[in-house]
Amino acid sequence: RKEVEQDPGPFNVPEGATVAFNCTYSNSASQSFFWYRQDCRKEPKLLMSVYSSGNEDGRFTAQLNRASQYISLLIRDSKLSDSATYLCVVPRGSGYSTLTFGKGTMLLVSP
Amino acid sequence: NAGVMQNPRHLVRRRGQEARLRCSPMKGHSHVYWYRQLPEEGLKFMVYLQKENIIDESGMPKERFSAEFPKEGPSILRIQQVVRGDSAAYFCASSPEEGYTFGSGTRLTVV
Numbered sequence: 001r002k003e004v005e006q007d008p009g010p011f012n013v014p015e016g017a018t019v020a021f022n023c024t025y026s027n028s029a030s031q032s033f034f035w036y037r038q039d040c041r042k043e044p045k046l047l048m049s050v051y052s053s054g055n056e057d058g059r060f061t062a063q064l065n066r067a068s069q070y071i072s073l074l075i076r077d078s079k080l081s082d083s084a085t086y087l088c089v090v091p092r093g094s095g096y097s098t099l100t101f102g103k104g105t106m107l108l109v110s111p
Numbered sequence: 112n113a114g115v116m117q118n119p120r121h122l123v124r125r126r127g128q129e130a131r132l133r134c135s136p137m138k139g140h141s142h143v144y145w146y147r148q149l150p151e152e153g154l155k156f157m158v159y160l161q162k163e164n165i166i167d168e169s170g171m172p173k174e175r176f177s178a179e180f181p182k183e184g185p186s187i188l189r190i191q192q193v194v195r196g197d198s199a200a201y202f203c204a205s206s207p208e209e210g211y212t213f214g215s216g217t218r219l220t221v222v
Contacts, residue, residue, distance in 0.1 A: 043215050087154075097159060098156050
């Protein structure tokens with residue numbers, strides 16, 4: 001299994017749709033996980049941290065399944081401004097100081 | 112409260128020249144991380160530094176690349192004798208307890 005694997009997409013959805021991204025990881029020692037958002041030719045920005053079973057922040061919900069080494073990100077009521085690439089991020093070791101980034105899943109929200 | 116500052120934003124170098132990329136972490140942060148993003152690729156960890164110390168350089172190419180974070184001044188990523196394959200976006204991040212804040216990056220183009 002690759003260190004971090006994501007479906008590259010793109011996911012094309014209309015405004016208001018619900019969309020889910022999946023991510024699998026290989027480092028079973030990881031304790032915390034992150035979703036970042038990266039706009040075209042910009043720096044990545046932290047979207048959510050994921051601990052234990054999951055986390056919710058407004059329209060965004062992240063779920064963690066340690067047994068399957070699987071993380072998901074759910075976006076409800078998609079907005080045009082949600083169009084970006086979403087990066088699944090896993091610590092390289094048991095800590096979190098250095099990170100392994102997935103290649104990202106591209107989301108395109110259309111009117 | 113300035114974020115992570117990187118300069119220059121864009122850098123063009125001819126093959127064989129040296130490239131110097133600078134990064135000033137957020138105020139109060141003493142940890143700096145360098146990542147590289149090749150075209151169509153995910154971010155790859157390069158090096159983790161604290162003031163005057165290299166903590167983890169396991170992601171650095173063995174030759175031509177070096178990094179420092181002196182007691183005074185910004186962190187410097189130095190690439191000697193650049194080749195076309197070094198063309199990429201180089202992102203610096205600083206970290207509080209968890210989660211990174213990235214700078215805007217330096218886009219290096221080798222011609």
